[in-house]
Amino acid sequence: MFQRNKNLFYGRRKGRRISLTNSKIFEHYSHKFYLQEEQIHKIKLNEHRKNILEIGFGNGDNLVHMSLNKPYDFFIGCDAYYNGCIKLLKQIVDKNINNVKIWPDDINLIMKKFKRNFFDLILILQPDPWQKKKHRRRRLIQQKFLDDISQILKNQGELIISTDHEEMKSWVLEQFHIRDDFKWMKNGYHYKNAKPEWIIDTKYTNKALKNNKVVNWFFFKKN
Numbered sequence: 202m203f204q205r206n207k208n209l210f211y212g213r214r215k216g217r218r219i220s221l222t223n224s225k226i227f228e229h230y231s232h233k234f235y236l237q238e239e240q241i242h243k244i245k246l247n248e249h250r251k252n253i254l255e256i257g258f259g260n261g262d263n264l265v266h267m268s269l270n271k272p273y274d275f276f277i278g279c280d281a282y283y284n285g286c287i288k289l290l291k292q293i294v295d296k297n298i299n300n301v302k303i304w305p306d307d308i309n310l311i312m313k314k315f316k317r318n319f320f321d322l323i324l325i326l327q328p329d330p331w332q333k334k335k336h337r338r339r340r341l342i343q344q345k346f347l348d349d350i351s352q353i354l355k356n357q358g359e360l361i362i363s364t365d366h367e368e369m370k371s372w373v374l375e376q377f378h379i380r381d382d383f384k385w386m387k388n389g390y391h392y393k394n395a396k397p398e399w400i401i402d403t404k405y406t407n408k409a410l411k412n413n414k415v416v417n418w419f420f421f422k423k424n
């Protein structure tokens with residue numbers, strides 16, 4: 202079985218130059234909202250109504266939406282794309298959000314730092330498909346990754362994955378087919394009926410819908 206190397210992140214880390222305003226926001230607020238590795242084990246299990254993790258939040262719009270609508274829940278957003286993290290940080294500051302923390306790096310670096318059974322819900326919206334056969338190992342959803350997810354998700358906790366990519370749809374099914382710690386609750390091969398109303402269309406979902414692609418939704422529950 203493929204073991205993911207600890208520091209193996211293949212996606213883009215940086216994009217355009219960060220604006221002066223955003224650099225200042227980073228300077229002033231990153232210490233408050235960016236999660237430090239050594240803080241993770243100190244986060245209390247039952248301090249909030251629910252603990253929710255979004256992996257690969259992109260520009261963070263859905264995280265902002267969820268955190269504003271669920272003020273009693275605690276959110277951790279993770280994305281290794283530096284510019285996306287700063288965009289999210291700006292929204293957090295502008296909208297006075299206080300129930301979100303950002304992990305601005307590869308999720309695999311911190312999976313083992315969380316308490317076991319910590320999260321009620323984990324979201325992975327539109328993971329990178331890494332289409333070429335030789336790049337499959339770069340995909341986020343691998344057996345080792347699911348082993349870690351299984352540790353940090355509560356029993357009966359939910360994992361929601363969406364993708365508009367056909368190959369990724371099969372990949373997700375293959376990865377879960379061989380596991381007995383997750384139960385496939387329902388699937389949605391029709392976008393409009395499947396997306397929970399408390400999740401908003403992300404940048405990649407909007408792009409897919411504009412191109413008349415079907416967005417597939419998978420709902421798994423940990424046994």
Ligand SMILES: C[S@@+](CC[C@H](N)C(=O)[O-])C[C@H]1O[C@@H](n2cnc3c(N)ncnc32)[C@H](O)[C@@H]1O
Nearest residue numbers: 257258259280281282307308326327403404405
């Ligand atoms: C295709 S984009 C989707 C972004 C967003 N969820 C959306 O639907 O618009 C995938 C995102 O996952 C992030 N990502 C991929 N692998 C990751 C990892 N191992 N740790 C953290 N973020 C990751 C990428 O940086 C990228 O922003």
